[in-house]
Amino acid sequence: MLVDGKWNADWQPVQAADEKGRFVRQDSVFRDWITPDGHPGPEGQPALPAEAGRYHLIVAYICPWASRALMARALKGLEDVISITVVDPRLSNEGWTFGDFPGSDMTDPLIGATYMHEFYTHSDPKVSGRATVPVLWDKKTGRIVNNESADILRILNSGFGELANNDIDLRPDALLAQIEDLNAQMYDSLNNGVYKAGFATSQFAYEEANDGIFAMLERLESQLSDGRRFLLGQEITEADIRAFVTLIRFDAAYVGLFKTNRCRIADFPYLQGFLNSVLALPGIRSTVRIDHIKAGYYSIKALNPNGIVPTGPDFSELGL
Numbered sequence: 001m002l003v004d005g006k007w008n009a010d011w012q013p014v015q016a017a018d019e020k021g022r023f024v025r026q027d028s029v030f031r032d033w034i035t036p037d038g039h040p041g042p043e044g045q046p047a048l049p050a051e052a053g054r055y056h057l058i059v060a061y062i063c064p065w066a067s068r069a070l071m072a073r074a075l076k077g078l079e080d081v082i083s084i085t086v087v088d089p090r091l092s093n094e095g096w097t098f099g100d101f102p103g104s105d106m107t108d109p110l111i112g113a114t115y116m117h118e119f120y121t122h123s124d125p126k127v128s129g130r131a132t133v134p135v136l137w138d139k140k141t142g143r144i145v146n147n148e149s150a151d152i153l154r155i156l157n158s159g160f161g162e163l164a165n166n167d168i169d170l171r172p173d174a175l176l177a178q179i180e181d182l183n184a185q186m187y188d189s190l191n192n193g194v195y196k197a198g199f200a201t202s203q204f205a206y207e208e209a210n211d212g213i214f215a216m217l218e219r220l221e222s223q224l225s226d227g228r229r230f231l232l233g234q235e236i237t238e239a240d241i242r243a244f245v246t247l248i249r250f251d252a253a254y255v256g257l258f259k260t261n262r263c264r265i266a267d268f269p270y271l272q273g274f275l276n277s278v279l280a281l282p283g284i285r286s287t288v289r290i291d292h293i294k295a296g297y298y299s300i301k302a303l304n305p306n307g308i309v310p311t312g313p314d315f316s317e318l319g320l
């Protein structure tokens, strides 16, 4: 990670642990906003004005948090407004890097960076913390606008005004309370829950995380069992994006590497149907790269020292 703008040690996946061996995730550092005319964000955040071609996303297809941003960009039809670059899914000793894995970018067109952490020090020479993806970058000022995917989802949904496809609203007012409630519960038990299982440093913390994960999967399965297409009805919302990015990685990576192997998503008929419904939406399929997901997670040396990537599972039922 970075300390006062310097890369200080080989990359390690575990960010921090509490006294019971639970994985603790760090908070994001860059939290500015983008709004149609540059007026402050919803909670008064300093904001830049929306502009076609000005902003850029740096992502990793392995990463669920980055994939949320990619999904929102696709659903809001912002592919021609916001450009992207993709890092190599395999983590180096200095974290994310550009590289030659198929589907990644070999070089960075923005500042000529080799490593992700260079975008952070370019934005703030004294920055401390982890150099995570996704990053929403402003080409005009040459700095990070925001590195928190929860914010980026909101920015993409409403910050680009008429530049976006506004037939889709990922946070409709009528569902906002339900979306926020489900988001919070899914974050703790599922989205971050799989990491809490995988990076637990005690049996207790691992089992606690597993109980949370499978209770949430059962709940989502039962919620979908009335035949609705998405978690809160017939239209996709932010809650579906958040669920999808974890569910699509589950059988490919978490079941094996993170030991969340009580059962697979393929064993839940409604969750599997939900994955198909989301994948059928325009632009979504290209945000999912199972090869990156497997290569990336299984490159985490602390969990898989020999770097062997499993050949399965078979994703043909989802057409992946």
Ligand SMILES: N[C@@H](CCC(=O)N[C@@H](CS)C(=O)NCC(=O)O)C(=O)O
Residues within 6 Å of the ligand: 027, 028, 062, 063, 064, 065, 066, 095, 130, 131, 132, 133, 134, 147, 148, 149, 150
């Ligand atoms: N809160 C951040 C978390 C992002 C995050 O943890 N990304 C991971 C990849 S899945 C990362 O870049 N990790 C690199 C590191 O921790 O050094 C967000 O949601 O945007």
